Amino acid sequence: MLRVKCPQDLGAGLLFIFIGLVGIYFGKDLTYGSARSMGPGYFPTWLSWIIMGMGAICLFKCFTLNGPPIQRIALRPILFVFAGVLAFGYLIEHIKLEPALVLLVAIATQGRSDTNQKKMLLLAICMAFASVVIFVVLLGQAMPTWSGDYLSAAFTKLWSLFSSAKGA
Amino acid sequence: MDMNMFQNLMTGFAAAGTLQNIGFAMIGCLVGTLIGVLPGIGPIPTLAMLLPITFGLDPLTSLIMMAGIYYGAQYGGSTTSILVNMPGESSSVVTCIDGYQMARRGRAGAALAVAALGSFFAGSVGTIFIAGFGPPLASFAQKFNSPDYFSLMVLGLVTAVILAQGSVLKAITVILIGLLFGLVGTDVNSGATRYTFGISTLWDGIDFLPLVIGMFGLTEIIRNLESDTIERDPIPTKMKDMWPTRAEFKEAIPAALRGTALGSLLGILPGGGAVLASFAAYTVEKKVVRNPSFAFGKGAIQGVAGPEAANNSAAQTSFIPLLTLGLPSNPIMAIMMGAMMIQGIQPGSAVMTSNPELFWGLVASMWIGNLMLVIINLPLIGMWVKLLQVPYSLLYPAIIMFCCIGVYSTNSEPSQLLLMVIFAAFGYILIRFGCEPAPMVLGFILGPLMEENLRRSMVLSRGDPMIFLQRPISATLLFLTACVVALIVLPSFRQTREEAFKE
CATH class of the missing domain: 1.10.287 (Helix Hairpins)
Incomplete structure (x- = not known):
């Protein structure tokens, strides 16, 4: 046998x-x-x-030959992380970057049972705007956003204020 | 130092020394250290994740930034090894052994300083090594023909197996699967589409980014999520404790010198690199040092200085096979090669002649990057210690965001994210079945090159495989491959290899 x-x-x-x-x-x-x-x-x-x-x-x-058993496959993090990523991919063109990012984090963080929902949502919103600043404003990558144009304009304004202050 | 090398380095410093390049080297080192210090993410996922950021930059600047991220991530790994006994990556595993014990004795600052200064010295020597060995090796590589390249790749892939954790059989198979995945897409010679299953996204081949980010970034996150939260309690360190005592210097300097020499040599080998170098250096230190003030395993400073110098010099010199032969010697170099190809540069002996500014600029930037690491790490140690305390629950959402934006931004196609998920699942399954996924990248990058060189060799020899043994260079390389295989199969070596990974 x-x-x-x-x-x-x-x-x-x-x-x-x-x-x-x-x-x-x-x-x-x-x-x-x-x-x-x-x-x-x-x-x-x-x-x-x-x-x-x-x-x-x-x-x-x-x-x-004897060998180690297969470790338990944790379905919960796999399912939620993958669902979040796919939701991001298929929704970004329709709902634009910021909501898609918040949704991504909201879904993916369900992968842990001890997630603090309110804190996570707040974190997600902050990070979504930070991502717009890094990727769209500073790195100039083309992505559909709600706030990209405003943030870019604000940055240009700040920059001109900064450089004129330095000049004076 | 001969005149030519001096002149070449001057070209390099002129190219790398622009404000823009220095700025991006600085940002790269900072971001690399930042992520290297953070829990649960090593240099491979870090590089994969940050690769898209460098797309918009010109080729030299983007490579400088990638190299900076790499050194930063590597150095950040040493910091966590010493302060929390958790290696951020495999090349700083041995640093844990004595580094953490030193920290427990209250000498964390000295351990960090020795690691930083040793790394800087080793990195500088490594840079000179590249400047000295690069050109002769590149001109030697001009003699290489298709059969030689094919045999070289066989040697490189087989040697890479030694470094993969776990079963050799599985590691070889994972590399072969990588080769097969590399062939997906339109065949350049015949125009036939291979393994595309009618999916248009695959016509140009499997994209590099979804593959690496999925397999290393996402898989890593899932693995961290399923384990219980790990408390990280770094040992407090202040700037004023940083200076090693005279006695410590006396023990550390020879160790760092030995580590540098060993690392520089091991880094050049195909299949070598930082991991091999640090393990080898630790073994050498244990053999060479007769009566250390603190025993090995109890906080011997040699056990920090040697491996840290070795892994840094090897990190530098492992660029040599990539830049001169077009052969990535480890998964990290495979990612660097991917970055170069995305920028439209085919790594190999031609880079040095056709694009000397790029080559020498990159070499010069290595030295600049190493200098920056010392500047970033020593005075700012308090800040990095604080960062060590950031809980993972705040980090992983940011990492997932970065992964998704990075993959999406390359060509704005949702199917790329699906591809990323598929590769994340594949990477996870591989790990569960006891296969390390990292060597797959090597195969993936080399797949098309290997096929092309095999094809050309066979055309040259009219279908006779003996051509690989008739050409002296190729025959030598295959002989070396056979030696490596014999080494792997030999029971006594197998045992030491398993022990090395256990430590």
Whole structure:
């Protein structure tokens, strides 16, 4: 009876074999060519076979050598962080940068159960404006914002005041 | 020092010495130190996260800033090692051992000062090393042909495996997967699209930023979120305690000299770099020093001075393979290479001749950056200690914001964020299965280059793989690769390698 002695190796072995199979299967449509004139499928197909072979060795090892267990996969932070990032990506064009950032932080911080909601929201709003200043005003990156133009104007004004004060 | 090198360095200082470049070097060092000191984020995620900020700058300025961030992050890691016994990154793991013990004895200031001064000295020597070894190595690299480049990359990737934590088998496979990911997109030779699954975002290949930021930035955040909050209680340090005593100097100086020499050499090796150098330096110190005033592990100053000097000089000289051969020797250099390619520069021997100002400017900026680190770190130590106390719950929202804005700003496409999430998930799974994700970047960057050189070699030899053994340079490199493989497989070496990572 086969017994898994190293769950980590089992996982890694299966993952590698899967990636190798995907590489071989989708590499089939590419021209393989020959060693003399390599087609676009030549190198990737070789790589995929080797990756699969390595996966097979890993799989073999998991039944023979003892190893550490797979640590618990914490779903909560993963789900909320990913949801926040995706929400940011798909909403920024519609609701612009500042609300999208606040939303991102509001969702992602649910990844911890001990988050202080009020404090976090306040922090998110402050950081959203700080980001506009850093990325849009100072670094000049083009992004849809509500406050970018006003903040830029304020900065130019301040700068001119500062330089005229220095001149005088 | 020969005249030419002096002249070259002058060109470099002229290019790097503009107000703008010095300013950005300063900002880079400051931001790097800031993030390096903050909990839970090492130099790889720091560089990945801040890479988009440098896009708008001209190539030299952006590279100077990236290099500054790198040194800063590395030095910040040493500060946390000494004051809270928590290495910010793997190259300062050994600094914890004696640095923290020194701090507990009340000599935190001296440990920090020795680390800073040792690093500065080592960095200066490393810079001279690059100036001296760069040009001959680059002209030697002109003799390289496709088969030699291919063998060089094989050597580099295999050596990188030594430094990856955990199983060698998994590390090699992770690199191979990186190579495969690097091939996604339109094949330059045939125009065929590979592994794009009909998704137009992938036609130009997998973008570098979503990959690195996802795998290192986001994955790191998730891993920190799932662990319970770690209390960080830094040992209070004041400026006036900073000066080491005469006795401490007497012990630290030879150690720093040994560390510098060792680090400069180990940094040049393909696959070498700061991590290898600091571990090796600690081992050497333990062997060489007969009767230290404090035993190793109990706060020996040599255990701080040696590894700190070594990791800094190696950090400098690991630029040599990148700048002269176009071969990144570790994941951090792979990110620097990515940054150069985004700026439209193909790293390699041609950079020095076609763009001498860029090359020598970068070299000169390394020295400037190291000087700034001393200026930033010694007088401002009180501020960094305060920053150590910032709770993670305030930090990670800011880090997530930076990651998202950085990835989005490159081409304003939501699909890039999806890609980032996919790679974050992939990185997380790899870690859970006991594979270290960092070597993947190396493979990813080298994938297309390796394929191209293999293709050309095969055209040259009409399909005969013996060409790799017939050419002397290539054969030598493959022989070295075989030696490295033998080393890895050898049981006695395996044991020391595992022990080194345990410490």
